[in-house]
Amino acid sequence: MRNFKQAILLLIMLWSNTLLAQHIEVLQQGNPTSIRGLSVVNNQVAWISGSKGNIAITTDGGKSWKWQQIKGFEKSDFRDIEAFSAKEAIIMSSGTPALIMKTIDGGINWKVNYQNADTSYFLDAMDFDSPKHGFVMGDPINGKFLLMETKNGGDTWTLCTGPDAVKNQAAFAASGTCLRINGIFAIATGGPVAALLTQKDKQWTKISVPITHGKSTQGAFSIAVGKNQLIIVGGDYQKNKRRDSTACYSFDKGKTWQLSTTFPSGYQSGAEYVKKNIFLSTGTAGSNITTDGGKNWVKIEDTSYNVCRKAKHGNLVLLAGDKGKIGVLKF
Template identity: 40%
Template sequence: MQVRLLIIACLLSLTGYSQKIEILKTGIKSSLRGLCVLNDNLIWTSGSGGTVGRSTDGGKTWEWNIVPGFEKREFRDIEAFDANTAIVIAIAEPGNILKTTDGGKTWNNVFTDTTKGVFMDAMDFADAKNGIVIGDPINDEVYLLTTKDGGNSWDKYRGSPIKAGKGEAFFAASGTNIIYHAKNKFTAVSGGMVSRILTPDNAIELPMVKGKETTGAYSLAVYKDQAAVVGGNYTSDTSTEGNCVLFKLSQPAAFRKPAVPPHGYRSGVEFITGGQLICCGTSGVDVSNDLGMHWTLISKESYNVVKRSKAGRTVILAGDGKIAKLVY
């Protein structure tokens, strides 16, 4: 039996190496952390220096804009709906949400929050109308905003307040720590001194590394009932301690840990197919061909975020000054 398991593990490792990362663009003067891949041609990205990029040909060519008045701000997440319409969130005080309807040429400030301590981390949309933003806790409550009109207006979340744990926060590393489901339901993951799965009804402790401001869950990916969480310790980015957890949405407390975890801290995770996953971080990129139980390192290059096309097969990665795609 042990020999058979070893053979299977080796085969999985070999198939992982057939996947590789291909650079699409370098030399970008921005740390890119927001990413939205609508189809195999249309890609939006955002990052530091008020930067937003758009490609309509699968990443071969790019249009770049620096939003006036936001040259020193960081757009840590972006959500796009078509070639013309997109939304970005600007972290830290004041918290801003901007929207474009002309392909990024001009931006309308649709929401501003000047509350002391406001820090928007991530955003997700269940459909073209209904979206959610999550931010670091204020007055010991998780910061949540929702929209019902495609991001034209935003309101405080109307569900029951969610109490934050001491030292609990949400990382603005890739804009992927919250999933907005239908009917105002969401699943989010946190980090810091504690690390939890949060839903409107439950808060469940995650078996991930925790106890420091830089530890915990950074990213969540969902495919039907399957969920994968990655993270670790940003300041120790080659450590594999508590950096990945697997579970089902229908059984959120029945955790599984990988037999071979990703090879370090990871800030982004995404399903390639129902059984294949990819994750990325500052110390490299890993893939798994068995629902996250065994991970193979395919690149030591640093990337912040990875996303699969919502209507296609393309998988795009973005990082500090560069954009790439997965060849598989």
């Protein structure tokens, strides 16, 4: 019995030391923009997008950033960005007008490839499964979520059939991660219902998830896709310290969901797969790590961030938030 207790104690100590080794370092802050768009291409190149028309790029792993406020779009709120290199990136603006813009010269010039002044159009998120193919989704119009597809790298966009929505159901333009099309085609929603809307063979399926919901400020905010598991995080952004029912996980590709045993520190707006069974989540209530695929979460940082993303080709993990704050996850 004594040896068993010693072994358990050793495992707990090793797990605690592993978590303590994971922390977030602030790279820069102080710019007058709220960042919600983040795309990490590799260990050197990453792009961010934010309010007041602000864009930034790093080519040295986040050590330095080149900022710009896109001329003529100083009032645009670029809630999501998808980047493919140091030269090519696509940005999406929420609000009116709805905008999708693209650069192929590192941000020197931006071309408007989609614009819609209809106030019912509110874009929430964008995701690509290749440099040519991607989707943008938005809040429901006439009972269906807005969904647009590109097959030519964002040069043109075509309306396609989105999933059905109940009254007041919506997705959140919080981190660009309520839509995922890599490994799963899914949309996380909130409001009166917290649900995962998945598509297969052009058919949509609605799966309820056990995340706080019922009010317009509550629901599922972000999906993260691992090797063998999915996680969803969210909560209530108006009561960001509320911890119960802020995370759940699935080990069967989203067919069934279980609430986490221990939850993140409160409302979480973004989540990302890191490696093995490790996921990172972040929000105004701080940042959290799970090392067991979403079952248990431990807070590693008090600072507020809006989004966290890992490199598509590499292991760099960055975070971004209000007042131009950018951080990096360290192991």
